[in-house]
Amino acid sequence: MIKLTFEDVKxxxxxxxxxxxxxxxxxxxxxxxxxxxxxxxxxxxYNIGDSENHKFKLYYYLDNxxxxxxxxxxxxxxxxxxVMAKExxxxxxxxxxxxxxxxxxxxxxxxxxxxxxxxxxxxxxFNKDLKQYLRKENNDDNSDLTIYDESILNQYxxxxxxxxIDDNISIESxxxxxxxxxxxxxxxxxxxYNENNQFVGARCRNVNPEKDWKYMPLTLMNGKVYNFxxxxxxxxxxxxxxxxxxxxxxxxxxxxxxxxxxxxxxGKNNIAVGLFGSALTDYxxxxxxxxxxxxxxxxxxxxxxxxxxGKDWELYCKKIVKMINMIxxxxxxxxxxxxxxxxxxxxxxxxxxxxxxxxxNTRKELILR
Numbered sequence: 630m631i632k633l634t635f636e637d638v639k640x641x642x643x644x645x646x647x648x649x650x651x652x653x654x655x656x657x658x659x660x661x662x663x664x665x666x667x668x669x670x671x672x673x674x675y676n677i678g679d680s681e682n683h684k685f686k687l688y689y690y691l692d693n694x695x696x697x698x699x700x701x702x703x704x705x706x707x708x709x710x711x712v713m714a715k716e717x718x719x720x721x722x723x724x725x726x727x728x729x730x731x732x733x734x735x736x737x738x739x740x741x742x743x744x745x746x747x748x749x750x751x752x753x754x755f756n757k758d759l760k761q762y763l764r765k766e767n768n769d770d771n772s773d774l775t776i777y778d779e780s781i782l783n784q785y786x787x788x789x790x791x792x793x794i795d796d797n798i799s800i801e802s803x804x805x806x807x808x809x810x811x812x813x814x815x816x817x818x819x820x821x822y823n824e825n826n827q828f829v830g831a832r833c834r835n836v837n838p839e840k841d842w843k844y845m846p847l848t849l850m851n852g853k854v855y856n857f858x859x860x861x862x863x864x865x866x867x868x869x870x871x872x873x874x875x876x877x878x879x880x881x882x883x884x885x886x887x888x889x890x891x892x893x894x895x896g897k898n899n900i901a902v903g904l905f906g907s908a909l910t911d912y913x914x915x916x917x918x919x920x921x922x923x924x925x926x927x928x929x930x931x932x933x934x935x936x937x938x939g940k941d942w943e944l945y946c947k948k949i950v951k952m953i954n955m956i957x958x959x960x961x962x963x964x965x966x967x968x969x970x971x972x973x974x975x976x977x978x979x980x981x982x983x984x985x986x987x988x989x990n991t992r993k994e995l996i997l998r
Contacts, residue, residue, distance in 0.1 A: 635706075635725075638732055638736070639707060640694075642738075647689055654673065654714040655718055656671050656673040657670060657683070666692065667689060668689040669689075672684055672686040672687045673687070673714075674703075675700045686699040686701075687699075687700075694707070695856065695858055702843050702844025702906075704846070704856055704857065706773075706860065708729055709728070709858075711723060711728035711732060715728075716951060722951050722954065725910065774823055776827045776829060779820070782818070785818050786810050786812055787804070787810075792836055793808075793889070797893055797894075801893075802890075806819075806865070817836060818847060821864060823866075824870055829862060830846065830856055830857035831846070831855045833845055834886070859905035863916060864885045865885070865889075865902050869899050873920050877921055878925070879900050879902055879917050879922055881902065881925060881926065881927050882902070882903050882928045882977070884903055884976065885905075887903060887976045890976075890979070891978050894982050901978075907929045914956065918959055925960060925961070925963075926964065926965060927952055927963070927964040927965070928965045931945070931973065931975055931976075932945050962995045963993060977989075
């Protein structure tokens, strides 16, 4: 057995090795437009199978070793990127630790780590080692998250975009979550906080139909980017963790918008958190488990046109199965779904108050046979 740590591997990877790994996963490196601050790659996880039309929107920032795909609105470290690529492209279920060993082996780093015997006394202790990147209650320096000065949000207005009001998000919910509006760039500013209510970054939701991106990190005029590893944050947990403790269950939604809709429907009983996509990381799962939950309700977007047909349905099922495999050893797993009755790419919260409550009250328990 190989004893590896995420930080050791991440800190020893060279720029050339990052390029080799992304290219092996399916990305294309744009050397001409890369700079001393970032590497630029094609957004190879967007529209998989249509590589000829991939845009170069995947950035690897050298200052914090973090990827951000401006087409997908996704941030990830090298290990999370490997997990997503293996699943989405090859259909292989990789855990974070599978990705850790895969990256280390590709970079020739495994031989630098100490080997330990496979005797029972030295078998890998998951919960013990996990502490190195779980944020503790006293906010020690184990986390990759940067705590920013929240005053930078004061430059934006407390106005609320009509499109979100029309999509069943109340003004009260937007006030509670400190939603802002960037008048000059026509975008909604979404501040993001860790579970201890500390400001760790912000994302922007585009409302300009002429632009082809949906979500991206907040960037100021001076070039400062307020991005963060989305695999280490559950959106809304700073507001919903007490209700999650009280009800001992949590709803997993993909977007910040979904959490705000749930806040509108449920108020103080809101138990939803946002994943910033459809990937549940080990960190996020154990953050929820620490709250004493006994049920996780999957409410990811319905990214398929018809049940049982097409690649989109197959990919949706793979996402669900991966989540079941991760969650089932710890607690009950249910899903909010009525199969053929959902519009394509809709969220359970997009369907309105009545339908959301119906889906919640008739949720189905998931098991693997």
